[in-house]
Amino acid sequence: MRPLLALSALALSLGLALPAQAAPAPADKLDHALLWGRDIDQVSTVLAVKLGFQVRPGRNPGGVANRYIRLADQGYIELLGITRPDAEMDPGMQADQASLHGGAGSRTFGLHSAALDQAQAAMKARGLPATPIFTAAADDPDGQGPGKPPRWRLFAFERPVLSSNLFLIDYAAPKSDPASVADDKTARQHPNGARSLSAFWLLSADAAADKAGLEKLGVRGAIPVRVAQVGAKGYCVAVGPNAVLALEPDGPGVAADALRGGGPQVLAVSLGVADLDAAKRRVERGYETTLAAYQGLSGASFLAPTRADLGMLIEFHAETGKGPCEGLPPLP
Template structure:
């Protein structure tokens, strides 16, 4: 009987060892997944939002004359013109306008226009990631179906030429992952020519004192769905919020040092009417300004109207009456009010 007991003990030890190895591997896998999710979240930032005007001249005029931004030149390839409002933290707003009836549009533009029907507004935004390929692989593993990574053309007139890395790389998604369209993007470091150094410095000088695109507001009928998908994408820490100025509620989701608001109507008001008329959308953006008094006076002159100040998620703020002009709300808020999401009800 001793040999039999010995064999039994060996089998038990082997089984225990296998269980320990399996548990260790499972824990390591979970840790790797957690690190990957955290890495994607930690290295992502709000990069820019795409804003369509009725024409490029119309949207440029509103941004410059009424709101006090500096609008920078862009291009006009295939009948869709673009312009830029750039900020010192590298975030920006990209302005679009269809300039001819036979304009050629990429799938993202076509998706926006299917919702906007030629009117003004925003349906798409981008997150900047310094680990674009890793983010792509991890999001694919989570079942989000990202597209292949696209790159700028080798002869991009704003790049450094075909022998250098492409000016930008990005991927979107084959199927919508949020209530509004999302893509990830990264940029190469271009040669610091004297002209570029001057252009970059000048681009950040705004009459209204704007410093950063600090927040993007997603409007839908189901904020929980957006919040849960963002968690799966590596963005945790959502905080319940209410936004009484537009009759909305939902979640504030930290993205780097900035905020993404996932909102839904909270009774009758601005949010409910916007959702009724336009469906899911980028309802608004938050802009950090150096001097809130100066910015408010600049916008009041632009719209020939008095605007009320309120205590918002990012401190002292006011809303510009831009919805009719831009199909988008623009909130200006003071600098230095802290960046962590915090619940606020008034």
């Protein structure tokens, strides 16, 4: 008899109650951030030419074009740009544009959930305004066709639960034919050596409110942090092997300027690279400047000076095999 079955039989025979199984975490890792450019070619050029990413083509449904920065750990950044004045936008896109006013930046991010239906039910049970689950169309040109599981499924929230907009998403198994597997592997290789998505930096006027929002979502274990490079303080909250940083300004600096100029936002994303020195040199050449390295939450790091171009910062760090929240001491 298997150990679990034996334990169950023993408990039943003795009249003992079995311990309840822990509910699955609502999210198991970061998935992707939505990054709007002033137009799709502008944001693509910055990512490719100045920063050394491979930018993959997407689609242009309804006048909103997208492209992708796909990473080896399955995380990614989705680039968006409006291509015509009468673009068709869903409510999330409309909310982003109402904040950005046609400018560049990120106001929405997604977490991956391998138990999407359970996560949605848990949100509703907690009184959170989870939407129905939306799915990719059966004739999605990037899917596997009618009769197959939809390429993606997601739900969002009718009202904000964090300072930036959030959705939870899951995917069907990818195409497994040799050509598709080879294409996917190639898509995740970048000249700058980027390999993994490790953190989203959420900026608001009240980091404690975002911390409380994450706790309502079932994402707990916040650790106080300071990020001196942008003049911010707040919390590091682990999401599987990754993290969400809930930050607020800590005196004058980049964070205060960004909040004053753009309101709550995804201030930055952190990416792990195979060779930090090589990535730093590439970005320095792209921006024709010298950049300072520092010891960040993920170890040796540097910030690319992308706020003017992208409305968002990109932190590159050496891959260490541990998450940004691991080993952090509490603040005094």
